[in-house]
Amino acid sequence: MSLDNHEELQKFIDLSEHYRTYLDEHDNSRPDGRSFSQMRPVQILDNFLQHSYGSSMIRFGNTTVICSITGQLTKPSLKSLRSGFIQTVVLLPRTQAWSTYGRRQQIINENLTLSQNLLDIIYKSKLINLEDLCIEEGKWVWCLQIDFQCLNNDGNLFDSCLFALNVALRHTSFPTVKVDPDTQKPLVYTKDLQNLEYNKEQQPLCCTIAVYDSAQEYQYLIDPTLEEETIAKSLLHYVLLKNDQICLIHKTSGAPFSPEKFHHCYSLARDYILQLRSKLNQQN
Template sequence: MAAETEATAVGGLAGEMEVEAYRRLFPLAFLERHLRESVRPDARRPAEARPTTVALGAVSSAHGSALIRLGDTAMLASIKLELTSPPSEAPDEGSVVVEFHMPPICSPLVRPGRPAEVAPVITKVLEDILMSSGMLNLKELCLINEKACWLAYLDVYCLNADGSLFDAALISAVAAFTHLQIPLVSVGDDGRVFTVGRTEGKIKCEFVNREKRKLKLNNIPFSLTCALHKDSVLADPTAEEESIIETSVTIVLDSSDHIVSIQKPGGAVASMATIKECISLAKDRRRKLREILMDSVEAMEVDQTD
């Protein structure tokens, strides 16, 4: 009996090794075998996104921060505010600087000393989306016209890269701005604008922004990337799927399900029916992501009151 059990175990191990070898040697054929059964190698349905979590306030030294996980993809976003003078072309506005980082620890494909090629691309697209969506009103970052405003540095760090990097980066950026707590600001007798710490707050002084401690976020954007292979649309692809499938589409929608952006970096021509299917999946995904974000905000508020 023991011999039979051992033989079964050995056979099962050999079978697993054969499957893994086939997966590595013929990745596309391996994927297509799964898709014929309407399932993916990680057991998801084609239209199913990976589990997503949002943790607000992950960096105590930042004015706003969030740690998110999208499957095995992990992103950490932090916002630091700095007092500065408004630009001459927009004297009643603040400004935002965005930077996306991919340190070597996030992926074996990122080599030390060589910045990842995708990093500046995601930086540019992320900044464009945050501005063009209308989520941020830069006038709310102004403290005193022509004199003082906030410069917000948004840094997004990829901690683990396992596909759908832009989607994860956007979620973390939105969550960090949702968590953002703006410091109290006062004006000294010499006209100098300065931030007021917790202890200084007990001292009598005139606050410039007592009622402007949080940003009002409008038209919050979320995105969904879909990998396109023949007649299959794979929502939220993993790094393995992205390495096999050349064609992908990223749909960005705002709070009203209006299209903010459609990005298709190369690959085969996609039909209008396929694009419409991607948009439909993106709408469902946006609603779920909004619920996840709101749940994390409620959880944070409960923790603060306890």
């Protein structure tokens, strides 16, 4: 990297000060050229993994995520004989997860938190009914495994994963399973596929907002890059359903927010998610 340019030198020495100076001096403009409310280009590739029941690859700018949905037959819980299971796992690139810069444990914790948040959203939004995963009550159910493999993390991973999940679910189909009446073992018919039943009307999508404390007031950046997330005062995650109902609000550390600021950020999130829904519906 050349450090001849003063702006590049400031960014190299103090990234936080570089962003603070830039945002104070440029009205509604970010270092990458976008306005505060402008998202990066979104690219979608669906149903491309041969050995998964449903899949998608999503790019938000340089952030690339693969969502893979598979299933495993298992016995139901004694507490609920008609309910299947769902597991979610988020994996960051190996080069980032095993960094030697002291962030390994922090990244692992962020992975676990994001995995749990995605699972909570699936349950809270009732996106997938666990009883629809039942093959035969008290005998066999599906355990749905939803894996998110981040090939490149340049910020806004929450939005990317949830968007990828919505795309993958549209093309998820399972083999037909019947229980042998004599052996009570499942018989799997891989050539006879049936679509996974899920609640298409919910469509939970996330908007991540990076909050900066500038010279004037708080500034809010939609679809933040990894650099913007790293030096933001706090991050806000709004998950909205198709009717604009709030499914989840999560705020990282930072100064307390007034109800007025939360309402303002909700308006920003609603407009952003409306654009995401438009891109998602173009896949029909």
